[in-house]
Amino acid sequence: MSKELSPGAVPQGGAPSRTVWLIAGVLGAASLAAGAGMLVRNGLPPPSGQPLPEKSAAADARGAGKPAPKLAAAPRAAAPAAVCRECGVIESVQAVTRKGEATGLGAVAGGVLGAAVGNQMGKGNGRDAMTVIGAVGGGVAGHEIEKRAKSTTVHVVKVRMDDGSLRTIEQAASARAGERVIVEGNKMRPMPAGQG
Numbered sequence: 001m002s003k004e005l006s007p008g009a010v011p012q013g014g015a016p017s018r019t020v021w022l023i024a025g026v027l028g029a030a031s032l033a034a035g036a037g038m039l040v041r042n043g044l045p046p047p048s049g050q051p052l053p054e055k056s057a058a059a060d061a062r063g064a065g066k067p068a069p070k071l072a073a074a075p076r077a078a079a080p081a082a083v084c085r086e087c088g089v090i091e092s093v094q095a096v097t098r099k100g101e102a103t104g105l106g107a108v109a110g111g112v113l114g115a116a117v118g119n120q121m122g123k124g125n126g127r128d129a130m131t132v133i134g135a136v137g138g139g140v141a142g143h144e145i146e147k148r149a150k151s152t153t154v155h156v157v158k159v160r161m162d163d164g165s166l167r168t169i170e171q172a173a174s175a176r177a178g179e180r181v182i183v184e185g186n187k188m189r190p191m192p193a194g195q196g
Helices: 018-043 057-062 105-119 127-151
Strands: 087-098 153-163 167-169 180-184 187-190
Touching: 105 127, 153 180, 167 187
Parallel strands: none
Antiparallel strands: 087 153, 087 180, 153 167, 180 187
């Protein structure tokens, strides 16, 4: 006849209980974890920022006859060449005519001349109207003539810099596309032979 046991009771003289197996399993897992921890600690370098552990004299005596293992050096990347920030190549040159600044003398002279010419035409009130129209027209024409007389031609030079940027420079002298230059502020000069 079999006896019924209450939960958690240990059978007498029978097979080992569950608790014994559970304790043995926990101890075994702890032993495995400790062993794995020792393997990992001895096999991996310490985290950065921590000093290397010092070897004992016994460890030095054991490894005295063996050469220290050499670590392969990581290949070094070639240092990038320094980019000249002031150097570049002329991409394009365009001549642009800029009108000069008018002082007003051209408008005054044109107005006087236009009034004199307009006064020669017509009779009576028509002559007065032609004088006014001639003065206004002559003033506008004189102003434009003065600006054109003082106009200058500049060369708009686009330079592709060595760092990839594009600079635009205005100068009086012409330049040649494809020429290597050094840009200093708003001015440029040809690059000396043998440089860059």
